[in-house]
Amino acid sequence: MTQQEAEQEAQQISNVLITGEGFACLKDVIDADQAAALRATMLERLDSATKVGKGVLRLGQLLDWGDAFTSLATNPRLLAIAHKLLGPDATLAAFSGRVLMPGCEMGAIHVDWPYWAMNPGMPANPPLMMQVIWMMEPFNETNGGTLVVPGSQNWDQNIDSKRFEERSIHATGAAGDAIVSHGLLWHRTALNRAEQPRVAVLINYTQLTVRPMAPLGPFSDEFRESVSPELATLLGFDYASSIRQRAPGTR
């Protein structure tokens, strides 16, 4: 995809996220073989995972897992959307793996950071946060395709489980696709009724001014010197100069 095509896609997807369904599936962001290799690596490292629910595992600090993983965060199609929604200085607020083991429990209905820590009444525009769910295998209704409620980013109310049950659908797609969503979209992890673990990489991008829920570092000098300019911006290494450029009248 050319840069121009990525920017056109970003414009269209940002409209969907703000005023439309609130989520979209980007097709073929990486190829299925690449997704399978990442999935295998994640499953090999499950002993380092933390349990966040019955049968729900989190693999933290994917930033230490090399280019194959960090390139997911700097993917040009995703960055074009993140920049359109959140600004050219958008930062990474979270970057982790999520594995749903067969028979796992259902997750809680929620909106994402920082919205869940705020009272209802936040507008969907300008967005504060965008989530990405990278599918490392096909996601479907059986293996735990994420449950989402189309349009709920504009509902401006407390989570209502009855309304969620009435309107939620599974977000589905193929290995190597990525679901992007507005941080205000109501969603939850679904049951995995398949026989294999369901593996995702989760990324949260936020406006520069949103403090991450948990720090992503510390980063060694060696790491800081080795990262690409895109990753340096995402990690807030340019924070002082970026924040000054945000001052009124300087943009």
Ligand SMILES: O=C(O)CCC(=O)C(=O)O
């Ligand atoms: O793994 C999933 O299906 C989605 C998880 C998620 O989006 C979340 O917990 O915020």
